[in-house]
Amino acid sequence: MAQLAKDYDSVMGRSNEIMKEALGLDYTPFESGSVAFDYEALMKATNYTLDEINRIQSRTGVGNTPLLELRNITAFARKYAKPGYGARIFVKDEAANASGSFKDRRAACAVAHAKKLGYKGVVAATSGNYGAAVASQAAMHGLDCIIVQECYDSKGVGQPEIVEKARKCEAFGAEVIQLTVGPELFYTTLSVLEDTGYFNASLYSPYGIAGIETLGYEIAMQCREKIGKDPDVVVCTNAGGGMVTGTARGLIKAGCKDTKVIAASIDLTGLSMASDIDFNRKSCTTGHTGFGVPYATDPDHSDVPRSAARPLRYMDEYVTTTQGEVMYMTEMLANLEGLERGPAGNTALACAFSLAQELPEDAILVVSETEYTGAGKHIQPQLAFAKENGIDVRFGNPQEEDKPGQNVILPKDPSFIKHKVADLKHFKQSRIKKAVKKAGCEPNEADLVYLAEEVKEDVAFVKETLGL
Amino acid sequence: MAKKGDWVRIHNIVLKSEQRTGKLPEDTKAADLQMWTKGFLQEESAEIGDEVTVKTACGRLEKGTLYEENPHYTHSYGEFVPEIIEIDRQLREILHGGEN
Numbered sequence: 001m002a003q004l005a006k007d008y009d010s011v012m013g014r015s016n017e018i019m020k021e022a023l024g025l026d027y028t029p030f031e032s033g034s035v036a037f038d039y040e041a042l043m044k045a046t047n048y049t050l051d052e053i054n055r056i057q058s059r060t061g062v063g064n065t066p067l068l069e070l071r072n073i074t075a076f077a078r079k080y081a082k083p084g085y086g087a088r089i090f091v092k093d094e095a096a097n098a099s100g101s102f103k104d105r106r107a108a109c110a111v112a113h114a115k116k117l118g119y120k121g122v123v124a125a126t127s128g129n130y131g132a133a134v135a136s137q138a139a140m141h142g143l144d145c146i147i148v149q150e151c152y153d154s155k156g157v158g159q160p161e162i163v164e165k166a167r168k169c170e171a172f173g174a175e176v177i178q179l180t181v182g183p184e185l186f187y188t189t190l191s192v193l194e195d196t197g198y199f200n201a202s203l204y205s206p207y208g209i210a211g212i213e214t215l216g217y218e219i220a221m222q223c224r225e226k227i228g229k230d231p232d233v234v235v236c237t238n239a240g241g242g243m244v245t246g247t248a249r250g251l252i253k254a255g256c257k258d259t260k261v262i263a264a265s266i267d268l269t270g271l272s273m274a275s276d277i278d279f280n281r282k283s284c285t286t287g288h289t290g291f292g293v294p295y296a297t298d299p300d301h302s303d304v305p306r307s308a309a310r311p312l313r314y315m316d317e318y319v320t321t322t323q324g325e326v327m328y329m330t331e332m333l334a335n336l337e338g339l340e341r342g343p344a345g346n347t348a349l350a351c352a353f354s355l356a357q358e359l360p361e362d363a364i365l366v367v368s369e370t371e372y373t374g375a376g377k378h379i380q381p382q383l384a385f386a387k388e389n390g391i392d393v394r395f396g397n398p399q400e401e402d403k404p405g406q407n408v409i410l411p412k413d414p415s416f417i418k419h420k421v422a423d424l425k426h427f428k429q430s431r432i433k434k435a436v437k438k439a440g441c442e443p444n445e446a447d448l449v450y451l452a453e454e455v456k457e458d459v460a461f462v463k464e465t466l467g468l
Numbered sequence: 469m470a471k472k473g474d475w476v477r478i479h480n481i482v483l484k485s486e487q488r489t490g491k492l493p494e495d496t497k498a499a500d501l502q503m504w505t506k507g508f509l510q511e512e513s514a515e516i517g518d519e520v521t522v523k524t525a526c527g528r529l530e531k532g533t534l535y536e537e538n539p540h541y542t543h544s545y546g547e548f549v550p551e552i553i554e555i556d557r558q559l560r561e562i563l564h565g566g567e568n
Contacts, residue, residue, distance in 0.1 A: 008483060008487060008489075072563070076562070076563075079562070121526060144525075144526040144527070145526070146524075146526055146528075152502070152504070154496075154499035154500070154502070156502070158543070160543045160544075160546070163541065163543040164543055167541050167543070170506075170525075173525060174525065175505065175506075175507075175524045175525040175526045175528070176505065176506070177503060177504075177505045178503065178504045178505065179482065179501060179502065179503050179504075180499065180500075180501055180502045180503075181496055181499075182488065182492060182496055182501050183489070183491075183492070184482070184483055184488065184489060184501050187482075187483075188482060188503065192528075195528070196526070196528065272493050274491075274492055274493055274496055275493040275495055275496055276493070276495045276496040276498075276499050277495045278493075328555055331552060331555045331556065331559070332555075332559055335555075335556055335559045335560070336559060336563065375541075375543050375544050375545055376543035376544070378545060378546075379549075379552065380545050380546045380548075380549050380552060381543065381544060381545050381546030382546070383546070383549045383551065383552070384546030384547040384548075384549055385546060387547075387549075388547075393549070393551060394551070395551065395554070410551055410555065413558060413562070414559075414562065
């Protein structure tokens with residue numbers, strides 16, 4: 001067989017066929033030809049019921065994690081709330097999953113599916129916990145695993161948190177390909193998929209997202225068992241949108257009709273995610289708006305034709321916090337609750353601390369995850385690394401002084417931990433406009449209904465946004 | 469000097485700066501896209517900087533410049549950060565009824 005040309009343009013030109021081979025799934029039947037695509041048909045194409053996913057996960061040490069009540073943090077939050085306020089805060093201890101994060105749920109389903117289809121190995125492009133999750137699952141299923149990471153700046157300085165994630169992948173026997181900053185990581189990933197014929201265990205495939213539904217379902221069931229009622233609010237850290245999407249879908253499947261889903265991200269406005277210089281000026285490598293906003297408003301720019309993570313379909317509110325507040329809350333979780341977790345996974349917890357203060361005492365607020373902590377992936381090395389990079393680390397008022405990339409403002413005291421409400425309407429309008437622009441055609445009636453579903457609004461909202 | 473079969477780390481330029489795609493910030497565009505990976509050295513022997521081939525954990529053959537022999541991790545819990553001790557002290561003070 002003739003050797004295929006492996007230069008950038010040649011490989012990217014074969015992107016569609018490489019992806020189709022590597023996903024074992026053809027996305028074309030879900031397309032309408034105009035703006036809309038059939039999202040629910042894509043999700044159904046996994047052919048796994050929630051029960052089956054639960055069984056797959058149970059076999060590999062995934063799921064059924066403890067729901068822990070954070071009594072001391074709740075008592076702390078009440079010190080800063082008006083009388084009668086301060087919801088009970090619970091956290092789903094997802095660090096108890098096999099590789100230490102909720103990403104095991106995503107990986108379990110994807111890797112089991114790869115095994116079923118007969119692939120010899122799996123590939124994932126990720127700098128986060130997902131790499132370790134795929135590597136761990138691949139180890140259990142006896143599959144090869146390659147993780148492609150964006151890890152270093154052009155001087156070869158690695159982000160400590162990402163270096164730690166590479167170590168963990170290697171601990172599970174995976175090969176780790178580490179790259180400097182840039183979206184051409186996709187080229188390397190495609191090239192490896194083509195050379196190996198392995199399965200693309202994309203974060204954004206329907207298998208991955210279906211795997212998270214068990215998390216929302218468990219939250220509902222555990223709340224009913226422990227407290228005798230559904231959660232009032234579930235707060236999810238939001239980056240690529242999978243956590244919000246999967247958790248909300250699981251809650252819906254459990255019949256939680258009145259549970260509000262709140263997305264939470266660290267506000268990193270002003271830092272470019274594709275910038276070589278900005279890369280090591282971040283102190284949290286995920287859970288931030290640098291991923292959260294672009295993936296919410298344009299989900300289909302990932303490594304699959306259509307992302308199964310579509311958070312604007314599910315979130316009721318979008319709130320933000322700052323790096324310093326997340327660091328402080330991470331230390332609070334360790335000091336007051338005896339749980340050393342995070343740091344980036346505590347983004348939702350930081351928001352939950354002040355969100356709880358706006359809810360009555362009998363309300364139930366659940367934070368959907370924790371994550372494992374370790375060398376590099378911990379507030380001490382992150383803050384030390386920030387200082388080495390000239391970032392000003394000090395106590396102050398994060399609401400007024402936070403400047404991502406220039407400082408990390410630790411709250412002067414817990415009363416300065418305050419979430420900000422992001423302009424969700426603006427993101428929804430942006431999503432609608434981007435979808436129409438990408439399709440390059442006038443939306444028809446079915447498209448308007450689709451766009452309304454995309455942003456959890458009605459057709460009138462879509463029409464108003466588009467000036468129709 | 470690394471010998472055949474040694475576990476080593478290699479470095480590669482995936483794209484030179486002039487080959488990088490258009491939609492990048494200037495600082496990123498000015499830099500090459502670099503890659504590192506690890507594997508078993510295939511040559512009889514090699515020095516740092518030599519062009520070599522390695523067999524990776526998955527059995528792929530990958531070419532590059534020999535970057536590190538016996539590669540090991542150096543990430544850690546970092547230097548002392550006094551602010552963390554201050555957070556701990558403050559939390560304990562509030563917990564024991566110091567404030568509010």
